[in-house]
Amino acid sequence: MTGRDPRPLAGACLFLVCLVAWAALAPGAWALDTGRDIPGILRPVRVGGDRDYPPYEFLDKDGQPAGFNVDLTRAICEAMGMQVEFRLGAWAGERKALMDGELDILQGMTYSDERAQILDFAPHTIVNHAIFARRDSLPVANLDELAGKKVIVHRAGYMHDTLAGRGFEKDLVFSETPADGLRLLASGQGDYAVVAMLPGSYIMRENRLDNIQPVARSVATVRYGYAVKKGNEALLARFSEGLAILRETGRYQAIHDKWLGVLENGKLKWEVIGLYVGAIVTPLLALLGGSMLWTHFLRKQVAQRTRSLSQALDELSRNQRQLVQADKMAALGILVSGVAHEINNPNGLILLNLPILRKVQADVTRLLDACQAREGEFTLGGIAYARMREEIPRMLEEMQDGATRIKRIVNDLKDFARREEGAAKALIDVSDASRKAVRLVEATIRKHTSHFSTRYEEDLPLVWGNSQRIEQVIINLILNACQALPDKARAIEVTTRHDDAAGKVILCVRDEGTGIAPQHLPHLTDPFFTTKRETGGTGLGLSVSAGILKEHGGGLTFDSAPGRGTIACLELPVPKEEPPS
Structure with a gap:
């Protein structure tokens, strides 16, 4: 035994044990414990979608997730530093999986007031629904005219909810995917099918369903995007923030152009550009070379044929002016195509967002009217509400007209630049x-x-x-x-x-x-x-x-x-x- 007192060492050990126990039990003491189940941080975000809803989301020929929604989700998760895990299956099963907690978020769901009671939404695009029919069927113009008809709809989809709410449930024929629904229609089952216009057209083309066609192209225009269960606002906020980043950086538009085609015709491939440039430049070089040879020949004859040389030089001058003008028009065509592309991108966003703003304005007006009736006159932006109530719809209308006019002018420019010499005659x-x-x-x-x-x-x-x-x-x-x-x-x-x-x-x-x-x-x-x-x-x-x-x-x-x-x-x-x- 030494003469050292053991009590200070025992006290230090007791303090260390207490500190460890407090760290283990104190709420929020370790981010590792509290963050154990944060989606995208310590585990991937489980993202669900439809296995056969092209071009928005689908399984490609190798069984891998693909489409607009998939690329958009990947880009958002990359921007926000989140991991992601996709699960694409039958839509009805994916909706149930979200409600059961097996999925964190659905990347492509249509908004409705009924769904908003149990889900929160972050729309990222607008979808138009259409009515499809066989070519020998009688045309219909709207959903009301489907009463009493056998209508094929995507099970648990937006149109299933909509038509069931109108009392058409007994006449509905269900399919697991929109593609299955259009194949049923093409095979003679059902009278009509209601499918989103863009997926319907895509499916018809890819499956060569030549005996069906859209008969009413816009029977419902709806917001479409991300959806989570009520109470999961934090995850939805992260996706909304990522979506805003993509819009600001231009990645959203690039993904949109790739899959949905705001410009319709898409971007020209370099091979096609090369063909057009070659078709223009080669004749010009040939003409220019011929003109130079002709000029050289005339100069050799100048002593004997002064008068003829003068006439030939005049002709050469005219040819050169025509070559310069042709070169200018060729350059103008290329310039017009680029300008049309750059204008269409932001103008497409304006035309996409204005209908939503007009709906928001109509909803907000009701609230402000009630406020005015309750509290009296007030100002918006320094202007009396009574006046702004009349001015705001007019401003939105002028913006809509202006954006539409821009689109018409751009289309005129594209028509001017387009060459269609090979069009069928x-x-x-x-x-x-x-x-x-x-x-x-x-x-x-x-x-x-x-x-x-x-x-x-x-x-x-x-x-x-x-x-x-x-x-x-x-x-x-x-x-x-x-x-x-x-x-x-x-x-x-x-x-x-x-x-x-x-x-x-x-x-x-x-x-x-x-x-x-x-x-x-x-x-x-x-x-x-x-x-x-x-x-x-x-x-x-x-x-x-x-x-x-x-x-x-x-x-x-x-x-x-x-x-x-x-x-x-x-x-x-x-x-x-x-x-x-």
Whole structure:
């Protein structure tokens, strides 16, 4: 035994034991204990979805999760530093798994007031539902007309809930996936199927279901996105924050373009760009090389043929100017395509979000009206509520009109830049194409004139062309005529005739409008030339129309003077023999 007192050592050991016991028992003492089941931190977020709902979510040919929702979820989890585990199966089973706690979140669920009582939502896109039918079925225009019909719906989907709520439950035919539902319809079972428009079109194309078609394209427009059980706001907030980050960085738009196609036509592949560039550059280089050789040859003959050389140099100068102009137009086409892409992206978000804002405004107005009735007048943004109540809907309407106008101008630009020389052609009746065009713009015609008439020559020869492209030209001519009328009392007449001597079919649109100044007539088909820029004209309609008729071997002529109206005529050659197939 030494003389050292053992009591201080015993006291230190007792203090250490107490400290360890407090650390183990104290609430929140160790993040490791309290964070044991945080989704995405110490274990992956369990994300559920539909195994067959393309292009939003589906299992690919290798059995792996794919689609818009899957890529979006992966990007969000990457941005927020979360782990993720996907489980895609039958939709009814996935909904039950969420409610049973086997899943943390569903990545693609449609919002409804009934579902919002037990779930919380973070929408990320808008979905339109459509009615599909076999091609021999009678058309229907809305959900109410499905009463008494056998309707195929996705079990436990939004349309199952909607139609059951309308009392159609006894007539519903259920499928486990939208693809199964459309296959049932194509095989002759059921009368109609109600499926989201984009997945329905995707499934029809991938499965070659050629005997069915959409008969009502937008019977319900709904918000679609992430859903969690009530009480799981923390996880939903993380997904909402990640979604906001993706929108700000542009990744959301890139994923959207990849799967859903805001630009519809998508991005050109480099191989296609190379083909177009080669098709433009090669002839230009050939022409330029030929011009240089021709110039060299002329210089060798300068001593003997001074007069001929002068004429040849003038011709060369004209050719060079044409080459420069052709090069400018080729560059302009590429520039227009890029500009259209950059404008469409933010404008697509505006058009996507405005309907939601208008619904929110309508809901908020009811609350503010009640507040005004209870507490009296107040201000919003420094302006009296009574005035803002009238101004806000008008502002939203102006924003909608402005965004729609931007979309129309961009589409005009894309039409101007697009080359469709390989478009399918057939023998067509110009009078029949005119009747279809008139039907498409009938509402605009009625708005601008009370005196519209047509006169079509009987037994008009058929011409070789693309019917839709010719209809586009006729629509442009009719719309221009409508815009030229100062009031509804002025008339518009559309006529067709056969000029046998010239071998042409001619369609003319005559209006009693304000007419066109002589100095403007030579420039009507120049790109971007317009006398109506203050009313939204882009100067591309007649330029595109002239290009279409040139591709068809025809032309466009105008006869006009200020105060006596305008006659615009399209001419198409009558084939002398049957064109090759």
